[in-house]
Amino acid sequence: xxxxxxxxxxxxxxxxxxxxxxxxxxxxxxxxxxxxxxxxxxxxxxxxxxxxxxxxxxxxxxxxxxxxxxxxxxxxxxxxxxxxxxxxxxxxxxxxxxxxxxxxxxxxxxxxxxxxxxxxxxxxxxxxxxxxxxxxxxxxxxxxxxxxxxxxxxxxxxxxxxxxxxxxxxxxxxxxxxxxxxxxxxxxxxxxxxxxxxxxxxxxxxxxxxxxxxxxxxxxxxxxxxxxxxxxxxxxxxxxxxxxxxxxxxxxxxxxxxxxxxxxxxxxxxxxxxxxxxxxxxxxxxxxxxxxxxxxxxxxxxxxxxxxxxxxxxxxxxxxxx
Amino acid sequence: xxxxxxxxxxxxxxxxxxxxxxxxxxxxxxxxxxxxxxxxxxxxxxxxxxxxxxxxxxxxxxxxxxxxxxxxxxxxxxxxxxxxxxxxxxxxxxxxxxxxxxxxxxxxxxxxxxxxxxxxxxxxxxxxxxxx
Numbered sequence: 001x002x003x004x005x006x007x008x009x010x011x012x013x014x015x016x017x018x019x020x021x022x023x024x025x026x027x028x029x030x031x032x033x034x035x036x037x038x039x040x041x042x043x044x045x046x047x048x049x050x051x052x053x054x055x056x057x058x059x060x061x062x063x064x065x066x067x068x069x070x071x072x073x074x075x076x077x078x079x080x081x082x083x084x085x086x087x088x089x090x091x092x093x094x095x096x097x098x099x100x101x102x103x104x105x106x107x108x109x110x111x112x113x114x115x116x117x118x119x120x121x122x123x124x125x126x127x128x129x130x131x132x133x134x135x136x137x138x139x140x141x142x143x144x145x146x147x148x149x150x151x152x153x154x155x156x157x158x159x160x161x162x163x164x165x166x167x168x169x170x171x172x173x174x175x176x177x178x179x180x181x182x183x184x185x186x187x188x189x190x191x192x193x194x195x196x197x198x199x200x201x202x203x204x205x206x207x208x209x210x211x212x213x214x215x216x217x218x219x220x221x222x223x224x225x226x227x228x229x230x231x232x233x234x235x236x237x238x239x240x241x242x243x244x245x246x247x248x249x250x251x252x253x254x255x256x257x258x259x260x261x262x263x264x265x266x267x268x269x270x271x272x273x274x275x276x277x278x279x280x281x282x283x284x285x286x287x288x289x290x291x292x293x294x295x296x297x298x299x300x301x302x303x304x305x306x307x308x309x310x311x312x313x314x315x316x317x318x319x320x321x322x
Numbered sequence: 323x324x325x326x327x328x329x330x331x332x333x334x335x336x337x338x339x340x341x342x343x344x345x346x347x348x349x350x351x352x353x354x355x356x357x358x359x360x361x362x363x364x365x366x367x368x369x370x371x372x373x374x375x376x377x378x379x380x381x382x383x384x385x386x387x388x389x390x391x392x393x394x395x396x397x398x399x400x401x402x403x404x405x406x407x408x409x410x411x412x413x414x415x416x417x418x419x420x421x422x423x424x425x426x427x428x429x430x431x432x433x434x435x436x437x438x439x440x441x442x443x444x445x446x447x448x449x450x451x452x453x454x
Contacts, residue, residue, distance in 0.1 A: 083434070083442075089354035093421045097432050098442065101395025103402070148350065160372065176398050193398065195372070293398040300370030302393075302429075306351035310424035 030227055030257040035185040037203075038227045040257055043180045043292055044285035046172040046265070047105030049076050052243075052281060054115035054123030062121065064112045073108055080104065103175045109284055116171075118266075119280040128244045132274035136244055148311035151304060158304065160297035162216050162240065163194040168233050168251050169242065169267040172283065179285065180292045188222055188229060195297045201231055208234050214247060216240055229255040246274045261287040348421075352431045356422040360390055360430065361438070364414045367407050369397035376432065378416065392418050392432040416443060 031039040049072075054061075064072060078084075082099045109116070115123030128136065146153045156162040165173040170192065178193040190199040201222040209219045217240075218233035233251040242249065249271040256264045263285040270278045362378035374394040379387050415438050420430040435443045 089357060089421075090349060092357075092433060093348050093352050093354045093431065097393070097395055097420075098434055100403075100442065101399050103399050175396055290402050293401050295371045295396070295398060297372045300368070301372060302375065302391075303351060303373060306423055306425070306429065309427070310351045310353075313425045 028259060033183050037183055037188075037224065038229070038257060039183070040181045040188070040229060040255055040263060041183055042287050043178055043290060044263060045105075045177050045288045046170065046179070046283050046285050047103055047177040048107065048109050048116075048172050048283070049073055049105055050108040050113065050116055052116045052171060053125060054117070058114040059122070061114055062123070064108070064114060066112070069108055069112045073106065077106060101175065103177065105172070105177075109282075111282075111284075113282075116281040116283055117279060118282045119268075120277065125243050126275045126277045126279050129272075129274055129276055132244050132246060135238075135246060135274075136241070139241070148307055151308065154304065154307060156216070156239065157195070158307065160195060160301050160304075162197065163192075164242075166192045166194050166197050166217070167242075168199065168218060168220065168231070168253060169269070169281070170265070170283075171281075176293075176295065178288065178290070178292050188231075191292060193292050193295055196295045211235070214238075218249070218251065227256060231255070242269065244274055245269060245271045248273045255285075348431055351423060352421040353424045354421060356424075358418075358420060358422045358430055360392070360418040360420075362390065362416065362418070364410060364412050364416060365389060366412070367410060369400070369407060371396055371398070374400070376410075376416070376418075376435070378418065388428060390418075390428045390430060392420065392430050392435070394432050394435070410443070 033039050033041075082097065082102065113123075117123045117125065120126060143153075148154060151159060155164075157164055163173075165171040165177075170179065170190075173194065176193040180191040180193075182189045182191065186202065186204050188201045188203065190201070191197075192199065197217060199217060199220060201220045203222045203224070205223065206221065208221060209215075213219070213235060214237040215235055216237055219235040220231050220233040222229055222231045224230070231253040233253070234249075236245070236247050236249045238247045249269060252268045252270065254264075254266045256266075258264050264282060265285050266280060266282045268278055268280040269275065360378065360380050362380035364376060365379045366377035368375040368377070374397045376392040376394060378390050378392060380390055381387055417436045417438060418430060418432050418434070419436075420433040423429040437443060
């Protein structure tokens with residue numbers, strides 16, 4: 001039955017026209033909620049093979065041709081297939097398990113861009129400021145010296161607190177790239193499947209929380225500019241670091257529904273103390289008929305115990321079994 | 323029903339980079355120097371996050387039965403593909419090719435899980451893509 005489901009799902013994917021993005025130029029009016037908000041409700045997926053940054057081999061090339069895109073997709077699917085076991089034992093362990101557990105998508109984005117980053121034009125995250133480099137180096141050094149002394153040394157995702165792609169900003173990852181958007185008068189809520197978070201975004205123009213209140217996912221405020229939902233997020237902590245960002249990150253996200261099945265999601269990362277210039281990425285979100293499934297991470301996190309026990313076993317080995 | 327436990331000496335080959343997409347760094351929990359192949363019957367299934375766990379009963383060479391825990395990925399991907407607990411009845415024989423936990427307990431990561439005839443345990447295509 002699962003196979004039949006896959007066949008029909010795959011066939012559906014193949015039938016999706018190649019030019020949804022081109023259609024965005026045509027005027028299309030999204031449906032509206034009873035309170036007048038454009039309707040973004042539904043479950044959406046961001047699964048895509050396109051990487052955030054442009055791979056070095058495509059330096060200077062902003063878009064693929066159709067043929068190049070097809071060849072690149074084929075190559076990525078072959079390279080990334082975890083059923084291949086041709087690397088070292090370490091790579092094998094890091095590969096975790098068979099391909100069937102992953103849902104990374106099978107296509108690059110419809111614009112055929114070579115990166116999700118659309119600005120700067122080189123498709124790369126701008127250089128970090130000396131301050132951000134210093135901060136990153138200090139973190140790396142701490143991780144090297146204290147990889148797993150106790151639970152608090154493990155990353156936020158290992159601790160089931162926050163997934164690095166959950167955002168904001170929200171980025172595609174290896175699986176569970178699903179988001180449910182729910183709207184009510186005065187609010188937009190984005191439920192993130194990885195790893196259980198609900199982003200509650202007030203639309204009533206209230207100010208951000210005071211500067212001394214810092215939140216792992218920041219403090220979001222939204223407003224509509226025409227049919228585009230604009231969300232500004234500030235008040236981040238020094239415990240999260242999005243590609244080198246710091247607590248001063250001022251993130252601007254834009255959600256524009258361009259067709260019944262598509263939301264174009266863009267975010268701009270502004271953080272003068274971390275990046276030498278702002279940068280912007282664009283990620284298409286596709287409507288999916290599948291429900292969002294619960295991801296009750298903490299209650300089943302046997303990995304925490306396994307990692308700590310693994311670290312103690314390594315220490316014992318290093319000290320000659322004492 | 324033949325059940326066997328194979329332990330294979332690990333050989334570290336050339337280092338290669340595999341992006342860490344899973345919930346945690348598997349190399350922190352499982353030992354690349356302890357590859358292991360198990361053949362056993364499914365005794366319990368935990369379709370839980372962040373990782374599924376398959377408990378299997380394995381007959382060791384001396385005839386003693388031992389319970390092993392095998393780690394898989396998020397059950398959410400399986401559910402989206404129509405897989406439920408009833409898709410893999412208890413008592414089904416499976417082969418597990420993985421790596422043992424560093425602390426020496428009876429836990430392995432299920433690097434590859436197959437039926438005894440070599441068929442993959444779960445058939446799955448890719449999920450929906452971002453729009454073209």
